Amino acid sequence: MAVKAIVITNSCVGCAFCKLVCPEGAIEVIGKAEIDMQNCADCRKCVRYCPVDAIKVVEG
Amino acid sequence: MRVAVIGSGLGGLLSASILSEKGFEVDVFEKLPFIGGRFTNIEYKGFQLSTGALHMIPHGSRGPLARLLKSVGANVEIVDSKPEGEALYNGERIEIRKKTFPLRSRLKFVKLCLKSKFREVRMSEFEKGLDDFSKRFLKAFLGWSLSITTKEASFSRILPMFNQVVKLGGPGIPVGGCKSVINALSEVLLSNGGKIHKARVKGIKPGKTFSVAAREVKKYDIVISNVGHVETAKLLNNQYVQNLEPSCGIKYSIALKEPFINHTGVLFTLETRRISGMNEVTNADPNLGRGHLLMAHQPVITSNVRYEIAQGLKDIRDILKGYDYEVLAVQCYSDGWPVNRVKAGQDIGFETPYRNLYVVGDGAKGDAIEVEGIALGVENMLKKLEVSI
Numbered sequence: 001m002a003v004k005a006i007v008i009t010n011s012c013v014g015c016a017f018c019k020l021v022c023p024e025g026a027i028e029v030i031g032k033a034e035i036d037m038q039n040c041a042d043c044r045k046c047v048r049y050c051p052v053d054a055i056k057v058v059e060g
Numbered sequence: 061m062r063v064a065v066i067g068s069g070l071g072g073l074l075s076a077s078i079l080s081e082k083g084f085e086v087d088v089f090e091k092l093p094f095i096g097g098r099f100t101n102i103e104y105k106g107f108q109l110s111t112g113a114l115h116m117i118p119h120g121s122r123g124p125l126a127r128l129l130k131s132v133g134a135n136v137e138i139v140d141s142k143p144e145g146e147a148l149y150n151g152e153r154i155e156i157r158k159k160t161f162p163l164r165s166r167l168k169f170v171k172l173c174l175k176s177k178f179r180e181v182r183m184s185e186f187e188k189g190l191d192d193f194s195k196r197f198l199k200a201f202l203g204w205s206l207s208i209t210t211k212e213a214s215f216s217r218i219l220p221m222f223n224q225v226v227k228l229g230g231p232g233i234p235v236g237g238c239k240s241v242i243n244a245l246s247e248v249l250l251s252n253g254g255k256i257h258k259a260r261v262k263g264i265k266p267g268k269t270f271s272v273a274a275r276e277v278k279k280y281d282i283v284i285s286n287v288g289h290v291e292t293a294k295l296l297n298n299q300y301v302q303n304l305e306p307s308c309g310i311k312y313s314i315a316l317k318e319p320f321i322n323h324t325g326v327l328f329t330l331e332t333r334r335i336s337g338m339n340e341v342t343n344a345d346p347n348l349g350r351g352h353l354l355m356a357h358q359p360v361i362t363s364n365v366r367y368e369i370a371q372g373l374k375d376i377r378d379i380l381k382g383y384d385y386e387v388l389a390v391q392c393y394s395d396g397w398p399v400n401r402v403k404a405g406q407d408i409g410f411e412t413p414y415r416n417l418y419v420v421g422d423g424a425k426g427d428a429i430e431v432e433g434i435a436l437g438v439e440n441m442l443k444k445l446e447v448s449i
Contacts, residue, residue: 014365014392017111020104029390031365048093 004058006040006047008033012054018046062279064089064272066261066295067286069097070113070238071421071434073245074125075284075441078132080252082447084282088249089274091260096242097286098422099431107349108237109313109389114355115341115348116326118205118429119224120232125241125435131449134244137235139344141325144230147197148379149330156197156328165194176216183213196330203336203359204328205429207309220427233324233344264295266414282416282445288423289408300413308360310334310372310392316352317384319343334358334368335375354385365394410441418444 012032019027026039027046033055035046047055061084065076068090080086094100098112108115117125120140129136145156154160168189172181183202187195187210199210206218234240246256257274265271269279285292289301312335321327321340328337338356341348358372369390376387410424418424418441426436442449 014390014394015112016389016391017102020102020109020389029392030369031392031394051092051097 005037006035007056007058008035009054009056011052013052015051017049017051018055021045021049061281063282063284064280065284065286067097068095068256069286069421070099070431071438072286073242074128074435074438075420076254077245077248078442078449080249080254081132086249086254088256089259089261090256095246095256096239099238100242101237101239104388107315107353107388110238113238113431114339115233115237116339117232117234118432119228122228123432124428125431128435132248134248136241136244138232139235139324140232141230143323143325145326145328147328147330149193161194162191165190172215173219176219181215183210183215186215197328200328200330200336204357207359209359209361221429224428231326233341235345237348261295285419286421288421289419292412292419301408308394310358310360310369310390312356312372312376312390313388314354314356315386315388316354319352320354320380320383329379332375333371335372365392410437
């Protein structure tokens with residue numbers, strides 16, 4: 001199964017942990033996080049570090 | 061006696077290390093890949109940013125947190141601020157001392173202190189007769205230390221915190237940042253045989269002893285929750301608490317080539333849209349960044365976080381005019397995590413409907429600012445457990 005997308009859900013609180021741990025610099029946080037999937041390397045560090053489990057992997 | 065501590069934030073690790081020192085068998089549970097919660101460092105572009113709190117201890121080496129760290133044998137070096145505080149007003153920097161404030165405003169403070177012995181005094185009543193400088197300083201101070209506005213604050217509820225500031229003085233910066241405090245506490249815990257499990261707690265079942273379900277189900281005599289009342293109630297499947305209003309602040313971490321503040325104290329910004337103050341932590345510990353690390357803070361006034369951040373960034377642009385800087389991160393905690401954060405003055409304390417189940421951390425603070433309040437909350441809980449420190 002290939003990864004379709006990594007999505008930020010509404011529970012994002014804007015703490016920016018994901019931006020800080022992202023090795024690709026693919027995340028921006030202005031109030032809430034946004035992932036630039038073009039630059040995402042699918043390491044899923046953001047998923048592990050999110051304190052509110054707001055980042056979900058959608059498999060396709 | 062077996063103790064389970066849910067969450068390895070400052071409140072959790074402070075309780076865990078002290079109890080392990082007193083001979084309790086302590087298991088700490090942490091769901092994230094690192095310990096420390098909102099009180100640790102996260103490295104970014106060569107800077108030690110913080111996960112939540114600023115790299116700052118509100119009353120430095122003289123406060124309640126420093127006292128507890130010392131008593132448990134946690135080795136942390138705290139650099140006390142010098143000067144304690146400055147205000148940026150009319151484009152000038154003014155050192156904050158008692159005499160900085162006009163006599164009339166100081167008298168008003170004393171008068172309201174007396175009044176609040178008899179009835180609740182709103183902050184707006186205090187604000188009314190103040191001169192412009194004192195009024196703006198009050199606003200910046202509340203925004204910086206408590207992330208609240210003058211309008212929503214109660215003078216009476218915040219008076220004990222003012223008194224602590226007057227008695228204990230200004231802040232200090234831990235060498236190594238927040239993480240050095242967390243590391244020192246976990247060292248104490250581990251050296252006493254305590255354990256830290258990287259596992260999520262799924263539920264707590266009360267009874268004669270508490271059953272705590274993580275990877276497996278284990279029984280404990282005492283449970284200390286560092287995840288706040290709301291999440292604790294969820295773990296218990298008992299809605300003993302509802303609708304605690306979370307407080308909301310925004311923190312900016314800024315990299316600078318040349319230092320801006322140039323000392324270890326707080327610079328309160330009095331003529332801004334949002335930013336209430338800033339400190340330059342690399343003046344206390346140069347290892348916190350390659351270059352200078354400035355941390356600025358603002359309360360959130362409207363419900364539109366994007367707009368609030370835009371206002372804050374405009375302030376930073378104005379204040380740092382002519383300086384070569386880069387905003388490394390904007391952290392805001394709009395709602396949800398940290399689940400335990402409760403607006404100053406709305407705290408419901410450390411007790412729950414269950415004996416031997418307590419809440420520590422941001423949602424169960426004593427009457428003091430930020431992490432000093434967390435230390436007082438832990439102290440109150442230990443008193444209840446009849447553990448002498």
